Amino acid sequence: MRHDPVWDLVVVGAGPAGAAAALEARRLRPDAAVLLVDRAAFPRDKPCGDGIGPHAVDELAALGASGVLDGYPPIHRLRLRSPRGLEVAGVPARPNHVVPRAVLDARLVDAALAAGASFRRARVRRLEERGRLVVADGELAARVVVGADGANSAVRRQLGLPPNPDRALAIAVRGYATAPAGAPEQLIAWVAEGWPAYVWSFPTGTGIANVGYGLLRSRFRGDRAELHRRLRDLLPRADPDQASLRAHHLPFSSSRPPPGRGRVLLAGDAASLVNPLSGEGIYYALASGRLAARAALLAPEQPAAAYRRLLARALGRHLRHAAVLARAIRSPSLAEAGLAAAAGSPALFDVLVELGLGQARITPKLLAALPGGWLHAKGACA
Numbered sequence: 001m002r003h004d005p006v007w008d009l010v011v012v013g014a015g016p017a018g019a020a021a022a023l024e025a026r027r028l029r030p031d032a033a034v035l036l037v038d039r040a041a042f043p044r045d046k047p048c049g050d051g052i053g054p055h056a057v058d059e060l061a062a063l064g065a066s067g068v069l070d071g072y073p074p075i076h077r078l079r080l081r082s083p084r085g086l087e088v089a090g091v092p093a094r095p096n097h098v099v100p101r102a103v104l105d106a107r108l109v110d111a112a113l114a115a116g117a118s119f120r121r122a123r124v125r126r127l128e129e130r131g132r133l134v135v136a137d138g139e140l141a142a143r144v145v146v147g148a149d150g151a152n153s154a155v156r157r158q159l160g161l162p163p164n165p166d167r168a169l170a171i172a173v174r175g176y177a178t179a180p181a182g183a184p185e186q187l188i189a190w191v192a193e194g195w196p197a198y199v200w201s202f203p204t205g206t207g208i209a210n211v212g213y214g215l216l217r218s219r220f221r222g223d224r225a226e227l228h229r230r231l232r233d234l235l236p237r238a239d240p241d242q243a244s245l246r247a248h249h250l251p252f253s254s255s256r257p258p259p260g261r262g263r264v265l266l267a268g269d270a271a272s273l274v275n276p277l278s279g280e281g282i283y284y285a286l287a288s289g290r291l292a293a294r295a296a297l298l299a300p301e302q303p304a305a306a307y308r309r310l311l312a313r314a315l316g317r318h319l320r321h322a323a324v325l326a327r328a329i330r331s332p333s334l335a336e337a338g339l340a341a342a343a344g345s346p347a348l349f350d351v352l353v354e355l356g357l358g359q360a361r362i363t364p365k366l367l368a369a370l371p372g373g374w375l376h377a378k379g380a381c382a
């Protein structure tokens, strides 16, 4: 029978959240025994828009992993479209990157292994506390476990925490198509069908584009074929390869569980850390994975309390503001007004982009641009 060591950190799930946790743990303590566990072998695909915003790029730099973007040029241009067809195009203050997740995630796992973490292919089903250790599936003993196992997290279930309700859950389908001719430009087009809903086209800069359609789970009663139909109807020129179409859930941060209990922490989608305005989750996965590792290594006796503080300081206010705006945008007229205002102001265009893709707050300038004092009424500035 094989006897494992006691791991300082076992990370369940080796997506961006898990890889970031492993990287940060080894960065903080180069002798830490860190095990990444995933049910999949890498490289593996993950349904995603593959969009990597500027703050995710900062997180990658903080982890010493900027090289995962190599070969995928910055995409400078961004076009936003309202349901009524109003368009605003511009060059945001900082560019995005688009790297297929089959590439990005494998590179991140490689970086974690190069930093000295170990990898094991296994599906984790059960956690139990034994004294000062957490034991996964009866055989992997750890001082701290990070659940980074995505939108259907088994670790979250083991903590007795329910999944997000449908009103704080989205479903989205993505596929790959030949990129439109010309200079690469990201397109995000809000659409009336399933409102609040949008389609996107994110060229990688290497000749292909990730295209997709997403909406709230509570607004969708159809099946997979219906999602595919809507994507093809709403982005008629994209023509994605049928075999590449895959859908997945996005747990919005507007309904977050406690991010951990005792010696078990949740990061990324497992902690419902997807921006409810944009569907962006990679930045939050990287950031929360990094902070979970900090808590695990620096406060191993009370990691959940330490992690809760770190997360609140880094993301709390921004996530509260994003939740208010996500409720606001359920009124299509407000979305139209926001876009119309951004058309006349490059600074406001940047604010809108930042709200979806990063750390933005609701600013006086944004409030002034929107009609009817709606956000004030919702107490957004608290």
Ligand SMILES: Cc1cc2nc3c(=O)[nH]c(=O)nc-3n(C[C@H](O)[C@H](O)[C@H](O)COP(=O)(O)OP(=O)(O)OC[C@H]3O[C@@H](n4cnc5c(N)ncnc54)[C@H](O)[C@@H]3O)c2cc1C
Pocket (backbone or CB within 6 Å): 012, 013, 014, 015, 016, 017, 018, 037, 038, 039, 040, 046, 047, 048, 049, 050, 051, 052, 053, 122, 123, 124, 125, 148, 149, 150, 151, 152, 153, 154, 155, 172, 173, 174, 212, 247, 248, 249, 250, 267, 268, 269, 270, 273, 274, 279, 280, 281, 282, 283, 285
């Ligand atoms: C269609 C779509 C488009 C999106 N577009 C974007 C976008 O453009 N930009 C963006 O920032 N975000 C986007 N998101 C959100 C983004 O994909 C997620 O937020 C991100 O993948 C979260 O990373 P994670 O590491 O938490 O989880 P994941 O990337 O889901 O990784 C979880 C890992 O855990 C493993 N796992 C699961 N269960 C177990 C288990 N029991 N035992 C062991 N391993 C397990 C899985 O194999 C997987 O490797 C999109 C999501 C969808 C569905």
